[in-house]
Amino acid sequence: xxxxxxxxxxxxxxxxxxxxxxxxxxxxxxxxLHSSHFATLNHLYRVGNGTTPLAIANAMQVTKxxxxxxxxxxxxxxxxxxxxxxxxxxxxxxxxxxxxRAFRLAAIGDVTAAMATVASLFDRAALEASLPTLQRxxxxxxxxxxxxxxxx
Amino acid sequence: xxxxxxxxxxxxxxxxxxxxxxxxxxxxxxxxLHSSHFATLNHLYRVGNGTTPLAIANAMQVTKxxxxxxxxxxxxxxxxxxxxxxxxxxxxxxxxxxxxRAFRLAAIGDVTAAMATVASLFDRAALEASLPTLQRxxxxxxxxxxxxxxxx
DNA sequence: ACCAAATAGTACGACATCGAACCAAAGTCA
DNA sequence: TGACTTTGGTTCGATGTCGTACTATTTGGT
Numbered sequence: 001x002x003x004x005x006x007x008x009x010x011x012x013x014x015x016x017x018x019x020x021x022x023x024x025x026x027x028x029x030x031x032x033l034h035s036s037h038f039a040t041l042n043h044l045y046r047v048g049n050g051t052t053p054l055a056i057a058n059a060m061q062v063t064k065x066x067x068x069x070x071x072x073x074x075x076x077x078x079x080x081x082x083x084x085x086x087x088x089x090x091x092x093x094x095x096x097x098x099x100x101r102a103f104r105l106a107a108i109g110d111v112t113a114a115m116a117t118v119a120s121l122f123d124r125a126a127l128e129a130s131l132p133t134l135q136r137x138x139x140x141x142x143x144x145x146x147x148x149x150x151x152x
Numbered sequence: 153x154x155x156x157x158x159x160x161x162x163x164x165x166x167x168x169x170x171x172x173x174x175x176x177x178x179x180x181x182x183x184x185l186h187s188s189h190f191a192t193l194n195h196l197y198r199v200g201n202g203t204t205p206l207a208i209a210n211a212m213q214v215t216k217x218x219x220x221x222x223x224x225x226x227x228x229x230x231x232x233x234x235x236x237x238x239x240x241x242x243x244x245x246x247x248x249x250x251x252x253r254a255f256r257l258a259a260i261g262d263v264t265a266a267m268a269t270v271a272s273l274f275d276r277a278a279l280e281a282s283l284p285t286l287q288r289x290x291x292x293x294x295x296x297x298x299x300x301x302x303x304x
Numbered sequence: 305a306c307c308a309a310a311t312a313g314t315a316c317g318a319c320a321t322c323g324a325a326c327c328a329a330a331g332t333c334a
Numbered sequence: 335t336g337a338c339t340t341t342g343g344t345t346c347g348a349t350g351t352c353g354t355a356c357t358a359t360t361t362g363g364t
Contacts, residue, residue: 004264007271010279011173012191013286016213018170019351020293021163023213026352034320039164054342061168061175066321068344073320090329090342112156119159121292123285127162130282133275134165140273141172178322186350206312218351220314225349242312242359 028114029107036060038111040070041079041096041104049095052085056094061142079103180266181259188212190263192222193231193248193256201247204237208246213294231255 001009025035043059044051057067071094074080079100085091096104153161177187195211196203209219223246226232231252237243248256 003271003276004267006276006279007267007274008194010283010286011170011177012194013283013290014166014173015170015187015191017286017290017293018163018167019213020290020297021166023297023352024293025163035167036320039167042160042164052342061171062320063322064343065323065345069320085342088330088342090327092343108156115156115159118292118296119155122159122289124155124158126285126288127158130285131162131165133278133282134162134169136278137274138165138169138172140270141169141176144270145172145175175322188350204312214350215352216313217315217353221350237312240312240360242357244313 024114025111028111030103030110033103033107036062036066036070037074037079038104038107040067040074041100041107044080044094044096045101045104050093052091052093053082054091074100077103176266177263180263182255182262185255185259188214188218188222189226189231190256190259192219192226193252193259196232196246196248197253197256202245204243204245205234206243226252229255 022035025038029035029038039060040056043056047059053067053071054064056071057064060067062070071080071082075082077099078097081095081097082092083095085093174187177190181187181190191212192208195208199211205219205223206216208223209216212219214222223232223234227234230249233247233249234244235247237245
């Protein structure tokens with residue numbers, strides 16, 4: 001298998017696994033929550049409150065337009081609160097509400113429970129071993145994207 | 153990191169890499185072709201002609217409704233031809249047209265060229281090493297999905 | 305042979321995502 | 335200070351994907 005084919009195969013597999021895992025999440029998340037909403041809640045929880053929409057969009061690797069939409073959904077459900085950014089009039093800051101925190105916990109519970117049956121089938125060591133590779137690939141693609149859209 | 157967290161992290165990383173690679177493809181595929189169309193053309197080329205839409209949908213891990221749409225797009229561009237299935241009145245068969253073949257080659261050329269700059273940054277051995285893991289994960293999720301929707 | 309259940313594909317409505325165009329606030333530089 | 339550029343977010347239109355409901359054909363049991 002030459003390099004190009006390997007790379008195609010690799011990304012093809014990545015794409016399919018991603019689709020399957022997202023489908024899994026979408027099926028098991030409570031109340032019609034979409035995996036992207038879930039990911040955003042988790043990000044807010046991990047990174048902490050007061051982040052700007054753009055920062056979240058970059059972290060999630062979606063466009064800012066998409067993040068506007070995602071945050072609007074979360075805000076309508078009162079899972080996050082969006083305030084003006086005191087240090088920049090163009091910007092906003094995003095906060096997880098208590099309801100958002102609770103919802104995240106509940107969602108994690110549901111997903112974890114649903115995952116219990118399959119989780120045991122995964123080879124923990126193998127997953128752990130491929131993580132650095134994935135992260136490196138992510139960084140490379142990310143840099144390429146930034147470079148493309150930024151300069152050039 | 154406990155098992156659940158590892159799995160979450162793993163799928164999160166997979167999702168992001170998938171998004172980035174799809175975005176990369178979408179940016180570099182000619183004539184507004186979407187990565188899913190590209191993947192379908194590649195599948196038809198690899199697996200051979202005369203496959204049914206459902207078989208393609210399963211291989212691509214999308215719903216049959218989605219495949220109906222994808223094939224309609226490809227057919228409108230005359231990259232595939234869809235005929236009745238002689239052995240099953242409900243079914244169809246899909247064929248790559250000469251134009252479809254040519255388009256696929258051109259697309260591969262474009263993408264490969266665009267990828268040349270980043271391809272050298274990938275650690276070939278690492279990608280190769282994580283492929284089996286990805287394939288195993290795919291199989292597990294796939295089986296779970298089939299089980300869920302089929303029985304239960 | 306007939307009727308029920310399963311199956312392949314389509315139609316429809318909902319929604320996530322994207323790119324491009326746009327607006328408003330900062331920043332920059334003369 | 336004032337104009338040009340950059341930057342954070344939103345709006346808009348287009349499109350890919352999904353789930354559900356539906357149609358037509360096939361399969362299977364009696």
